[in-house]
Amino acid sequence: MKPNKALPVPPNDAQALSQQLTDKIKRHLSRHAQLSFADYMRFALYTPNLGYYTNGLAKIGAQGDFITAPEISPIFSRCLARQAQQVLSQLSSPSIVEFGAGRGVMARDILLELDAIDQEIQHYYIIELSADLKQIQQQTLSTLPETLRNKVIWLEQLPSHPIQAVVxxxxxxxxxxxERIKLEPARQSQAFVVWDETQQAFDWDYQPIIEPRLQKIANRILNQIGQPDERGYHTELNFNIKPWLNAITDFLQAGLVLLIDYGYPRHEYYQPARHMGTLRCHYQQLAHANPFFYPGLQDITAHVDFTSVAEAAYAANFKVAGYTTQANFLMASGLIEMAADPNAPVTEQLKVAQQIKTLTLPSEMGENFKVMALTKNHDQALIGFKLRDLRHQL
Incomplete structure (x- = not known):
């Protein structure tokens, strides 16, 4: 795999790991006529022991590729805990389910906050695919009191029995x-991935759309953005959200699902100016747009169409109970009160102030990240959305 000159060259052992994954994807290509971009992304992120989320390389924090909100400040997790507590207190047998717990920092801080406000839970389930991350999470949570530590249960798949929980x-x-599509004045194409022998690298291969589902969505986007110009209009489509929410509703008897991610409602997602789509890759704290840079060594993401999430939620018998920016959610959930400690040293107060800026400023995470609440068999005005609820924008 040829290095991107703008990005650091990985160490030899990481390059060797990437080469193993590259060879595996090439073998798949040799056996099958084509590889859709979604399937390539699945290989790159989730191949056991080799994919980005399943290998043992550092991902989160200063030594990794990106920083998440729970790593920036415990106040983020404490605010989530306050929103969770409002619902947990109304459930007869409350638990928490966390998908992809990173280094376990959010789980630790939520458990400590719930304990501090006297909210009992039966279990804290962590659904984790990576054995390496599970070990890191266990180490992070080992500092908890035994009574809290014993509530944590790791799962490799969804709960097999109905539970009442905050997810x-x-x-x-x-x-x-x-999936990735490209809309041009004379045709609409779906992105596939091929191996370029000359460049010794993966590359894009755009083929005319033949799948009715993709064509229907392409037509809808064209109606929204109008005729694309000669440069074409690229965008991404996530077909995994609907089955994922269906799987959650199968085990969630009653409770709340909180989704925190960067994205937009549909009318903002599909804008003529967003002609290169939202596909982003992260390597060593640098963002770029080449998903073929050392497969398995970098994160590959796309922004979320929250209107699609809402539609999938309704179809799965959830109620969309709130939608707002991360800044609005955190402030409504007690961020300012948690940050105000006049007895803290000045250096600590300055540190907390900087953390709050990162979490809430529009130029940082405050506006780009959104929070969506889905409820099932639970009807309650949620505190995190009392400041400003943006469901009307969906």
């Missing part, structure tokens, strides 16, 4: 494999 998914939707 948390922070930056989960953006990591789901997406």
């Amino acid at each position: 948390l998914a922070n930056e989960v939707l953006d990591a789901m494999p997406v």
